[in-house]
Amino acid sequence: MSVTRKAVAGAERLVVKVGSSALTTAGSGLDVERLNALVDALAARIAQGSQLVLVSSGAIGAGLAPLALGKRPKDLATQQAAASVGQLQLAHAYAESFGRYALTVGQVLLTSDDVVRRSHYRNAQRTFSRLLALGAVPVVNENDTVATEEIRFGDNDRLAALVAHLIGADALVLLSDVDGLYDGDPRDGATRKIAEVADDSDVEGITVGMSSSGLGTGGMVSKLAAARTAAAAGIPVLLAAASEASRALSTAEVGTAFAAADSRLSARRFWLGYAAGPTGRLQLDDGAVAAVVRRRRSLLAAGITGVSGDFQAGDVVELVDPAQRVVARGVVAFDATELPELIGRSSHELPAEQRREVVHADDLVPLRR
Ligand SMILES: Nc1ncnc2c1ncn2[C@@H]1O[C@H](COP(=O)(O)OP(=O)(O)O)[C@@H](O)[C@H]1O
Numbered sequence: 575m576s577v578t579r580k581a582v583a584g585a586e587r588l589v590v591k592v593g594s595s596a597l598t599t600a601g602s603g604l605d606v607e608r609l610n611a612l613v614d615a616l617a618a619r620i621a622q623g624s625q626l627v628l629v630s631s632g633a634i635g636a637g638l639a640p641l642a643l644g645k646r647p648k649d650l651a652t653q654q655a656a657a658s659v660g661q662l663q664l665a666h667a668y669a670e671s672f673g674r675y676a677l678t679v680g681q682v683l684l685t686s687d688d689v690v691r692r693s694h695y696r697n698a699q700r701t702f703s704r705l706l707a708l709g710a711v712p713v714v715n716e717n718d719t720v721a722t723e724e725i726r727f728g729d730n731d732r733l734a735a736l737v738a739h740l741i742g743a744d745a746l747v748l749l750s751d752v753d754g755l756y757d758g759d760p761r762d763g764a765t766r767k768i769a770e771v772a773d774d775s776d777v778e779g780i781t782v783g784m785s786s787s788g789l790g791t792g793g794m795v796s797k798l799a800a801a802r803t804a805a806a807a808g809i810p811v812l813l814a815a816a817s818e819a820s821r822a823l824s825t826a827e828v829g830t831a832f833a834a835a836d837s838r839l840s841a842r843r844f845w846l847g848y849a850a851g852p853t854g855r856l857q858l859d860d861g862a863v864a865a866v867v868r869r870r871r872s873l874l875a876a877g878i879t880g881v882s883g884d885f886q887a888g889d890v891v892e893l894v895d896p897a898q899r900v901v902a903r904g905v906v907a908f909d910a911t912e913l914p915e916l917i918g919r920s921s922h923e924l925p926a927e928q929r930r931e932v933v934h935a936d937d938l939v940p941l942r943r
């Protein structure tokens with residue numbers, strides 16, 4: 575058994591995310607039998623002494639049938655209406671199902687603001703800690719009914735990765751309708767399952783596609799992004815089929831295991847690198863990329879070849895290499911309007927009041943490649 579799988583199997587505190595495709599079908603909505611089977615596996619893990627937070631999709635899928643909607647709506651208003659109806663069903667079904675084990679559930683509905691804004695982040699941390707201390711099982715979903723495009727997580731895989739860091743989880747388990755990450759969409763046949771992902775080189779060149787059920791949002795794209803985010807933050811990840819939840823949560827000997835980075839990112843560096851919303855981009859030359867990523871130095875104006883976005887000093891911006899790949903994120907020390915006359919110039923050519931770093935090393939997070 576790999577170190578990662580041992581870490582997942584032995585995690586004292588874990589986040590489990592289950593997708594729409596595992597719980598709902600377009601025709602009949604929420605499948606309570608499948609939900610109960612999932613809860614059986616979750617309750618068994620809790621009985622072994624683990625604390626567990628469940629991120630559950632399925633609100634939109636559960637709301638379709640009661641509103642006589644044949645398939646997942648494309649417009650936001652109808653999605654929000656379906657989620658409003660379906661979330662009630664989902665919450666009730668979980669309360670009933672966990673109740674079979676005398677377990678109490680608490681509903682936590684979040685928007686990305688609750689994780690991205692530092693004050694909201696600490697508030698959410700306190701709520702989760704208190705719920706877990708009281709022995710309740712927090713059941714989380716995006717607050718679809720109020721989440722406008724600007725404040726949506728977009729998918730629950732990303733939400734689950736952010737919640738895993740927020741609660742200091744020891745592992746993240748992503749449950750779907752597929753039994754792991756393949757080198758191509760298994761619906762297309764002739765693909766190979768990847769058992770272990772040590773780093774990004776193990777997933778280079780594979781094809782990841784969108785949802786198969788038409789009910790999900792993120793597809794494998796969002797799962798892979800979420801696994802990389804959590805792993806970079808120091809949290810091991812297991813991606814498995816919801817139908818194998820019992821084995822995934824007991825022995826972790828199924829699915830795809832994503833190894834965690836050697837050290838856990840601090841809350842601020844995780845927020846900076848993965849939660850905050852960037853408002854601009856700085857184009858770096860190769861020398862600046864090497865300085866920032868490999869030598870963890872501050873970014874100076876001399877290494878910048880381009881600026882885009884309407885950002886202010888103090889905002890979070892992306893740093894991209896000459897091939898437009900995002901290599902880091904950081905807090906920029908200048909307004910976007912100030913930089914064009916500074917970039918490409920050495921510090922000694924600049925007026926004294928402008929000789930400071932464009933992004934200081936302490937405010938810069940290289941992204942795991
Ligand atoms: N490389 C891949 N490996 C595994 N599954 C993939 C891949 N590319 C696309 N998929 C598809 O992604 C689907 C899972 O995404 P989705 O339906 O959004 O699940 P969920 O509802 O659990 O979020 C799988 O059913 C599979 O058909």
Ligand SMILES: N[C@@H](CCC(=O)OP(=O)(O)O)C(=O)O
Pocket residue numbers: 592593594595630631632633634635657715716718728729730731789790791792793
């Ligand atoms: N908040 C939405 C979930 C959106 C989502 O990420 O769905 P999925 O890709 O199936 O995990 C809902 O409950 O329907």
